[in-house]
Amino acid sequence: MGFFRQVLVVTSKDLRAELRTKEAINASLAFALVILVLFSFAFDPLEETTRAISGGLLWIVFAFAGALVFNRSFTRELPNDCLDALVAAPVSAPALFLGKSLANYVLVLAMELIALVVFGVFYNVHWTQFFWQLMLVVALGNWGMTVIGTVFSALTVNLRLREVMLPLLIYPMLLPALAAAMQLTGYLVTGTPISSQNIAWLQMLAGFDVIFTAVSLVLIEHVLVG
Amino acid sequence: MSAVAVDGVWKFYGDYPALRDIRLEAPEGSCLALIGRNGAGKTTLLRTVAGFMRPGRGSIRILGKSPRETETRRSMGFIGHGIAVYDELSAIENLTLYGRLYGLPDPKKSAVEWLERTGLERVRNGLVREFSRGMRQRLAVARAFLHEPRVLLLDEPFTALDDRAIAVLQRLLREALAANKTIVLSTHQLREALELASHVALLARGQVAFHGPCTPEMVSDPGYVYARYGEG
Numbered sequence: 001m002g003f004f005r006q007v008l009v010v011t012s013k014d015l016r017a018e019l020r021t022k023e024a025i026n027a028s029l030a031f032a033l034v035i036l037v038l039f040s041f042a043f044d045p046l047e048e049t050t051r052a053i054s055g056g057l058l059w060i061v062f063a064f065a066g067a068l069v070f071n072r073s074f075t076r077e078l079p080n081d082c083l084d085a086l087v088a089a090p091v092s093a094p095a096l097f098l099g100k101s102l103a104n105y106v107l108v109l110a111m112e113l114i115a116l117v118v119f120g121v122f123y124n125v126h127w128t129q130f131f132w133q134l135m136l137v138v139a140l141g142n143w144g145m146t147v148i149g150t151v152f153s154a155l156t157v158n159l160r161l162r163e164v165m166l167p168l169l170i171y172p173m174l175l176p177a178l179a180a181a182m183q184l185t186g187y188l189v190t191g192t193p194i195s196s197q198n199i200a201w202l203q204m205l206a207g208f209d210v211i212f213t214a215v216s217l218v219l220i221e222h223v224l225v226g
Numbered sequence: 227m228s229a230v231a232v233d234g235v236w237k238f239y240g241d242y243p244a245l246r247d248i249r250l251e252a253p254e255g256s257c258l259a260l261i262g263r264n265g266a267g268k269t270t271l272l273r274t275v276a277g278f279m280r281p282g283r284g285s286i287r288i289l290g291k292s293p294r295e296t297e298t299r300r301s302m303g304f305i306g307h308g309i310a311v312y313d314e315l316s317a318i319e320n321l322t323l324y325g326r327l328y329g330l331p332d333p334k335k336s337a338v339e340w341l342e343r344t345g346l347e348r349v350r351n352g353l354v355r356e357f358s359r360g361m362r363q364r365l366a367v368a369r370a371f372l373h374e375p376r377v378l379l380l381d382e383p384f385t386a387l388d389d390r391a392i393a394v395l396q397r398l399l400r401e402a403l404a405a406n407k408t409i410v411l412s413t414h415q416l417r418e419a420l421e422l423a424s425h426v427a428l429l430a431r432g433q434v435a436f437h438g439p440c441t442p443e444m445v446s447d448p449g450y451v452y453a454r455y456g457e458g
Contacts, residue, residue, distance in 0.1 A: 090300040091327050
């Protein structure tokens with residue numbers, strides 16, 4: 001079976017299992033919406049400073065809500081020792097990793113798109129003004145979060161305190177990607193498009209994605225087989 | 227060529243050596259029963275042989291290749307302590323998934339065939355979380371045999387099985403041996419294991435205390451190996 005077919009089999013398995021239980025997506029979405037609404041009470045949406053920091057607020061919500069999805073990614077394999085069967089199957093570790101990453105990506109993206117609409121309503125920002133540029137930032141930022149979240153989910157799956165350890169490990173690693181995504185989102189929702197003035201942030205975000213995807217693909221076999 | 231060859235394998239948990247210089251061989255078409263008290267290292271050895279963890283020292287070859295090679299994994303079936311099927315998926319979805327992962331030409335057809343062989347065709351669309359324990363175990367057996375592996379690694383396969391599941395598993399294991407497949411199984415149920423075994427290895431404190439052919443004395447008195455070579 002080809003590499004990409006293996007990836008799709010793992011992705012479809014994870015998505016099917018998640019859609020049956022809706023454990024991760026419900027928790028993630030509920031968390032994102034509650035935090036966005038609570039923040040909207042804490043900050044006056046008509047003030048300019050609120051708009052200036054809204055990109056940061058949005059990505060903090062994405063990062064925290066995303067961690068709930070990443071936590072479930074490999075934990076889902078623990079009941080009945082399913083992870084053993086996956087590791088024993090003739091599926092390459094990178095294919096397994098990419099399959100799980102793609103499933104996480106879809107779930108987190110769904111949460112982000114719904115949260116974006118709520119964000120637009122409660123924060124009085126023009127998030128549709130540069131819609132496709134914002135989508136590019138969301139897509140790249142989401143992939144960066146997903147890659148790091150998935151690889152650390154594999155790393156912490158056998159730890160007793162994995163729900164605590166995963167966020168502690170991924171947020172420091174995500175700092176460059178989150179900083180770039182926050183800056184770019186801040187520009188876009190306050191009416192400044194991506195241009196030569198701020199494209200370095202986009203390059204940094206794309207570079208982060210490429211580097212950490214490559215590193216994760218190389219290391220995942222060692223992460224899965226102790 | 228030995229189907230399974232373990233050569234000087236050590237495995238450490240921190241500083242503690244769970245396996246100490248293990249040397250074992252299972253010829254092709256044989257059934258090696260790994261026996262030993264709790265904590266002797268049977269599960270660690272089987273998991274290391276299956277490639278779930280790397281040995282600290284020594285080497286393992288399955289059909290002449292490393293356990294982590296794709297071709298080796300395609301030839302290997304494993305039943306561990308867990309049933310390794312997904313509660314949220316149905317029986318047919320689980321087996322079709324594994325059929326796809328093992329690259330079977332027609333995963334759904336193989337899945338249906340194995341559901342019939344394990345007496346689960348009636349509940350093929352039922353979610354596994356709704357299955358009884360015996361049904362779950364039979365599905366685990368179907369999952370392990372689905373891709374017709376040449377080497378079967380079974381960690382206490384008879385534990386917690388109902389009589390029907392034991393009968394199904396014993397029949398399948400006999401068929402596998404008749405088809406020149408190799409079985410390595412760890413167990414505390416000596417009678418069931420020794421009826422199948424051609425070779426026996428007794429582990430004690432991470433070491434091989436005895437390794438040799440299964441003799442009529444062992445079959446007639448399952449406690450013989452412990453009394454003769456073990457800790458009594």
